[in-house]
Amino acid sequence: MxxxxxxxRPVDTRALRESLADPGCGGYAAFEGWVRDHxxxxxxxxxxxxxxxxxxxxxxxxxxxxAMERFSVNARCVHRTGDxxxxxxxxxxGVSGAHRDEAFQACRYIIDEIxxxxxxxKKEHYTDGTAEWVNCVACAAHS
Amino acid sequence: xxxxxxxFAILREQAGxxxxxxxxDAATPVEVYRLLAERHGFAPGHDRLRVAVNDAFADWHTxxxxxxxxxxxxxxxxG
Numbered sequence: 001m002x003x004x005x006x007x008x009r010p011v012d013t014r015a016l017r018e019s020l021a022d023p024g025c026g027g028y029a030a031f032e033g034w035v036r037d038h039x040x041x042x043x044x045x046x047x048x049x050x051x052x053x054x055x056x057x058x059x060x061x062x063x064x065x066x067a068m069e070r071f072s073v074n075a076r077c078v079h080r081t082g083d084x085x086x087x088x089x090x091x092x093x094g095v096s097g098a099h100r101d102e103a104f105q106a107c108r109y110i111i112d113e114i115x116x117x118x119x120x121x122k123k124e125h126y127t128d129g130t131a132e133w134v135n136c137v138a139c140a141a142h143s
Numbered sequence: 144x145x146x147x148x149x150x151f152a153i154l155r156e157q158a159g160x161x162x163x164x165x166x167x168d169a170a171t172p173v174e175v176y177r178l179l180a181e182r183h184g185f186a187p188g189h190d191r192l193r194v195a196v197n198d199a200f201a202d203w204h205t206x207x208x209x210x211x212x213x214x215x216x217x218x219x220x221x222g
Contacts, residue, residue: 033222049221052151052214054198056221079221091222111222119195119214120221121152133153134220139187 003068003075004060006051008082011092020074020096027100029107033091035084039134043127047084052119063113071106073097079120144168144209146175153217158183172196173203176215185215192216 001019013032020028035047056079064075075095084090093110097103114120125131133139149162158179165175172194179185193216194201207213 050152050155051221052149052195052216055195055200055214055216058198059200115219115222117219118221119151119216119219121217122220123152133217135218136153136220139153139157139185139191139217 001076002061003064003077004057005076005078006053006056006060006081007078008080011078011080011089013089013092013094016076016078016092016094020076020094022074022096024098025074025096026098027103028094028096029100029103030095031091031093031107031111032089033111035086035088035090037086039124042124044086044124045127046086046125047088047090048123048125049079049081049084049090050121050123051079051081056119059118060114063110063117066113067095067106067109070109071095071097071102073102073106075106075110077110077114079114079118081120144170144207146170146207147210147212148175148179149212149214151214151216154183154185154215157185167207170207171204172201172207172213172215175207175213176203179215187217189215191218 077093095103095106122134176189195214
């Protein structure tokens with residue numbers, strides 16, 4: 001079972017949840033990141049996610065392994081790539097553990113570290129026809 | 144020596160290609176980045192980015208070897 005995966009099509013969250021079922025677990029926490037219709041005052045029409053696949057898989061797998069070790073839980077994460085519409089699921093994190101505290105904390109750890117460390121980029125396409133790579137305003141300054 | 148560079152996201156768009164290879168004398172990632180930033184008009188200094196050599200995060204000043212694969216990593220925005 002892959003701890004971290006990239007998916008270029010919709011994610012079957014039910015199968016993922018079932019893969020974390022365990023009679024020794026009393027708590028399950030999941031986080032879903034969805035495509036929002038606005039960002040920093042601009043109306044978003046759709047998103048594009050692009051990954052650096054080899055390193056994203058390695059770093060994403062490290063993040064989930066760290067959470068499992070640190071919080072003694074079972075966990076998985078899947079991140080979408082490609083074109084997404086408003087309302088689509090962009091990222092899914094699931095954690096099962098003996099107790100709820102560890103499950104919540106591990107879930108939070110995974111999504112925060114994924115956003116900070118894993119080489120995946122988001123391009124927002126706005127309703128006014130413009131588009132921009134998020135977090136990279138300075139990168140585009142001379143383009 | 145020959146270095147392979149692969150581009151993603153905004154740098155892929157600004158370079159107008161998914162990758163290229165360069166024939167160089169001894170070099171480090173920061174030297175290669177400065178050369179390519181000049182050529183393609185990449186705006187940010189290397190300190191705004193991270194770099195990967197052969198699919199692992201690397202130091203900007205690590206010496207490169209023949210056949211190394213280099214990826215410059217703009218600020219990420221997953222999730």
